[in-house]
Amino acid sequence: MKKPAFQLSSRGETLLRIAILALIAMAAGPEIFAAIEMQILLELLGAALFTTAFIAGARLVLLNLRDVVSHLLFPIAQLVVLRGDARRLVVVYMAAHFHWWMALAVACIACPQAIVHLLR
Numbered sequence: 001m002k003k004p005a006f007q008l009s010s011r012g013e014t015l016l017r018i019a020i021l022a023l024i025a026m027a028a029g030p031e032i033f034a035a036i037e038m039q040i041l042l043e044l045l046g047a048a049l050f051t052t053a054f055i056a057g058a059r060l061v062l063l064n065l066r067d068v069v070s071h072l073l074f075p076i077a078q079l080v081v082l083r084g085d086a087r088r089l090v091v092v093y094m095a096a097h098f099h100w101w102m103a104l105a106v107a108c109i110a111c112p113q114a115i116v117h118l119l120r
């Protein structure tokens with residue numbers, strides 16, 4: 001490799017860098033402090049806004065998933081009663097439709113047992 005014709009020492013290089021920074025600061029004027037402050041704010045707000053958007057998106061997905069699962073597990077009539085404010089009405093409705101809940105429980109218990117019995 002060829003040696004460069006002019007090489008600075010580490011001290012000369014440091015002084016040159018300081019001089020360049022001083023010239024840039026003088027050319028930019030007082031706006032450089034505002035720019036630095038804005039850059040710091042942008043980095044802090046960027047992280048905060050990303051986290052906020054990520055949490056909001058996760059909440060929307062979970063709420064949608066909850067709605068889908070509740071529509072799969074409960075018929076519309078039960079959903080209307082469960083989402084209402086009257087808790088006594090829920091108890092009365094569930095007691096009146098207890099046979100439906102028992103049939104569902106028996107089917108959930110009996111089906112796997114019947115499948116296992118048939119596979120033997």
